[in-house]
Amino acid sequence: MAKFLKDLLDAEEPLFTTALRQLEYVSGRTGADTKLIGDITAMAHENMRAMGLTPAVATGEEVYYALQARVEQDIERLTKVIGAKETDDVAHLVPYMVDAANGVKFNRKVFVLKREKAKELLREMPPKALMERLGYDDIEKMFEQEDFDEIYTALRFSEGPEWLNEYNELFKTVTADDYEERDLRILQMDHKKYVDLAAHFVKKKLHNVTHTKEMGTIVVVPMHAKKMRGLVLKTLPLLLHYMNEVKLYSTFFKLKSKKPHFGKVVMETLIADPGNASQMVGHKVHWRVIQRYLGKHKEDSIDKVAFEPHVQPEDLHWRRAEDLLYQIDPELEFWKDRDYVGVMYDGFPVAFNLFDVSFAYSNQEPYEGRYAYHFRESLWNEIFVRYMGFKNLSQQVLEQLDNDMIAPEKLDLPKAKAKASKVPALKAQNAKSDLLIRRKLIDAAEGRLGGVIEEFESAFELLGKHEKTVTIFGSARKPQDDEVTKSAYDVAQKLAEDGFTVVTGGGHGVMEAANRGAYDVGGQSIGLNILLPFEQTLNEYTTESFQFDHFFGRKVSMTLDASAFVFFPGGFGTFDELFEILALEQTHKIPKAPVILVGSDFWKPLDELIRSLLLDRYQTISEDDLKLYTIVDDYESVIKQINRYEAKQNKTK
16 A cells, blocks of 8 residues: 555655554554555545546546646636736736735744844955945945845845855854844845846746745745746745744744854754765664755656655645635635645656645646646655654654754654554454554553653753742733833842742743843743744743643643742733632642732732622632732832742741
């Protein structure tokens, strides 16, 4: 059965079969490849029937041109959805596509190079070719009169390989302090200034979008062509694709910001060359993380690693780009979950991948020149996902971007590995199918528990180094100039000056303000956060941090041996944390440290509800329970309560 997948991928043997068997052994998931083949066939047939074809008799050409006709309909409809009137007029369409990309629901905060630092680098290495082309002999005048993101992007078009190589070496001196958090930007380059300069790029790439990961900028470059067939389903998905790519790399940069040689790691990752071809046969098979295009056509010149087991971050971005496209036009869901679907005809796949089909349509490729690049990369990823899970794929890509390989045998699936040999036998016993299900659930639970315990140990080790801690809670949505966040900043600053370590959830809003307050006076500032792929949550004002994979472990760790719990206004999450701590203190499960609610305007109505409903009307709490928390309005009162508690603790000792 694996031959079907091997043929679709043009994968090498015996390497491919060895890789499947290793994934099966490590994960304990037998027959995942068979299930995948069945799913691919079923989805391909479903789409064929939707296009009026009979799967059993349809030829490859019929399927291919039916897909082309479908994407043509989608292009016409999508053009209208975004408000445009012309389907192929470049100048007309580009502003509408930029507006559509800017309009999707997406977290645009990214961790990127400060513009002033980028200017500093260019002052040290002036881009003379670009300056000459734009008519400047003074770099400061260029900075003053030109859009900086625009000229920074233009460097790749204007400067030669020698300059770029030297600049890359200079970039390796950049530190994490040279980075900041800001919104990613989508920019349309000036046509008159840059159309000639970008011509080679457009000709080579066959599209008109580029980006700078380190600057968080996505750029629509000008083209000489006034018309381009199918532009809306080529350029708009690319904009959405790069939004996700910039986001992932931003998360990666944040992860690496506490590591030495930050600039070197960033630059080597941006260059994105895979390592040397591996010798895997006879050894445990590692899956490469490949960060560059390896060819859209079936050519002998394609890098050998394209046929070896690998995962491709690009595919993650395309999948998420599709999700954003569905926000804009729900009818595009004809293509949903078809990224890895393809059927062999005449020795080469006919892909149902939206981007392969739309790119082939735009470039007017005949049946013989059909594309399968995006499809194949997605299928490699899907094989890994079917055995190891999507979460493992995303996390491993994020962690391994600056390395060569993922080693499946080293992933955190110990229980699955122990049970793998028993699974086939169990499956063969239909009468015991319920036992198999229960056993798999138990294995999953045990694996999860092991992960929680490991996180506990690491987090407790981190917090145990700090004698006096205060945990601060509050809304992640409050801007830094809000009165609530200003108050959190003041409280944390004073606590740090008094020798307390400030602990938060590591996010933004109140958490960021508190971490920043401690950080600015040279105090200890800890963030206990959950950093998910494509979600930038850790703020930049922590001196130490720990990234949890399980919410449970994070929650427990934030209650660990604190001198006080200080709550600022927040939402459901803040209330959840407040009532859990009150319940734990009420039942004597944790020491009765002060629970301080800052801001009477916000907390008094809650206090009145507790008193009237829980105490007076239903008697579900006692009068003493009201002493578990205190409402204050100024940071002096916060500090006073905490110091009083600390003095009492010291006296007890």
